[in-house]
Amino acid sequence: MKDVLNSYFSQEHERLREEIRVFVAQCISPFINDWEEKGCAPKEVLREMGKRGFLGLRYPKEVGGYGGDYFMNIILMEELARCGAGGFPLGIAVQTDMANPPILQFGTPAQIANYFTKAIQGEKLGAIGITEPDHGSDVASIKTRGVKKNGKWVINGSKTFITNGPSADYIVLVTRTNPGPGFKGVSLIIVDLDSPGVTVSKKLNKLGMCSSDTALLTFEDVEVPEENLLGQEGKGFYEIMWELQGERLIGAAGAMGYAGYLLERWDELAREDPAWKSIAEKAAQEIKQLKARVETAKLFNYGLVKKFIHGQYDTQLVSIAKYYCARLAYQVAEQLLLLAGPLGVKKDNPFERIWRDSRVYRIGGGTDEIMLEVIAKDLNLA
């Protein structure tokens, strides 16, 4: 299966893969346990990744990007998985594929220069704020209010489960700018997080993804310049739905990155350690089945990425990828941990850590159940 999967990558892709692999081995893996313990990674790593172009791989050079294609993003996610933890790469994915793409897509030249370009060059860290304490997937019901007053937006409300929240420089905030119910009054506003009235109410203590910091943020009479409205007023629902597609696609790629990494790690341990070897021999059939599933899922993802590069943007297929790959990654982690038995119990071995980390794939970016609703809504088998 490796041959067909490799056929999507050129020599330039492979050079980049090697460069990222070395970077991960030297600058991330040795420190990951420490970052997991502290609950975040230092910003210097982000800056270094920005300098090397890793944060803007698929974006045009004119806006400060690397000028590559989406398969480079896939490489980044697959290689970051080798650090053996999901948290730090999640923070990076928020930067590369969640918080900032809407700025490039809907932003003014000034917003792109001041936020997007600085973000992909590692000078600023972004976050995206959708979920509220009382409203998760139901974007149309969000309550955080933005009111225009004396040429400024005055924002009140709170956002939770915000990845990068405690350390981000700014947030793309889903805000209700029209008091009426439903999705029509929703807008996106970029809020600098050093503005007076913004507080990190709580740094959240999570089951996994510990090397990414997550927060509950509160906005109390926060004044934001009027020009920080992103895109069109009242169109925020559509804009955030657009963003979610990219978030789900990179989520699917990341999930398969981890599943592939775990299976590789399993083989390495089986070669190095007699105890693992004995388990691996007994479980050979199960491992073979997991590998077939992961490789097939990667091929599925690459097929979608090819469509994505050619401008084909199928919401249902992206939802399927997110749903399917998230479940598969978790299944792989869980099954390997169960197979490992007592060898897997030690805290922070990659199997147990990714088992905890990958559980969130089935929740973040839309839970399994929300994904099934989206898939079912567009199901037309007549």
Added chain:
Amino acid sequence: MSEASIYQETLERFVKSEMQLTEQTEISWDYFQSAYKKLAELGFTEVIRLEEVDKPLLLKNMAQIFTKSSHLSLALAILWQLAVNLTVLDELEGFSEAKDRLAASIVKGETYVNWPWHNLSSGDRIYPLSFCSPDEKYFILDRDEDKGFRVFLQSTLPEGSQSVERFGWSGLKEIRWAREGEQLQGSIYLGKLSKQGFQTVQDLERFLTIACALGLMDMTLKAGYKFVKERTQFGQKIWDFQVIKHYLADAYSKYQAVSIAFAELTEYFSRGNKITGEGKAIQQVGFDYLQQVTDITLQVHGGSGYMREYPVQRFWRDGMLLILYGK
């Protein structure tokens, strides 16, 4: 519009008008013969011999279109006759008039040859796609040390051969006989099939089983979807029960994941690459999901799913046979 898509559309129209079968349709030797000959008369069987044709893509589409005829057995009989048998003949080393005559006769629908599915290792010769007609012929493969196989064409069944009734693939039976003590009268030597040639045939068979599995999943999902959109219980369509909707959305996701991966594999195959490892992996996943998808669509039918008047029970049975033979 490309030639390939014109071909596909015309074939699809043909299958819709000539091969729409019901639960009552008996797939028989005569039915198969008449359908195959019509295909040959309209030129559909010749296309596969054309040099310029993208064979993997054509076969993928053919498999999926024929599976839509609603009877997997008919699709299998046509595909193995046309794709597998002709590939076997193409892979035979050296020139032989007998080989060329046989290929021409297969294309015209005048000869039906059974191919042994070698992935069964019982030691018997096993031919799963037989209509048990006296007009059928059989490929006999004899291992030629480590070099591959010597291939013969056998016109009559040897003494002691048995036909096995199965729980699916209506109209088709399995023919088997023990190799030990077999007496083959009148067999014609066709040529040598190298190990590599044999691998090519096996890769193609695996490729076709994935395509058929996908066709079957598509059919059963459509049947399930139609039923739950029509059936009312507790005052609402059963589709409106979230659990039913989620069952089908989950099944559809699995189908799509394999379907898109298979489309990518087809492109890779079309570029002239070998697909042995890739085919095995995708087949394994495809078969897992075929089992799950046919099972869940039967389940959402409730008691009706257990009744022979609904096709889902047949898809469930036919799918299991495809898995048992195809693995």
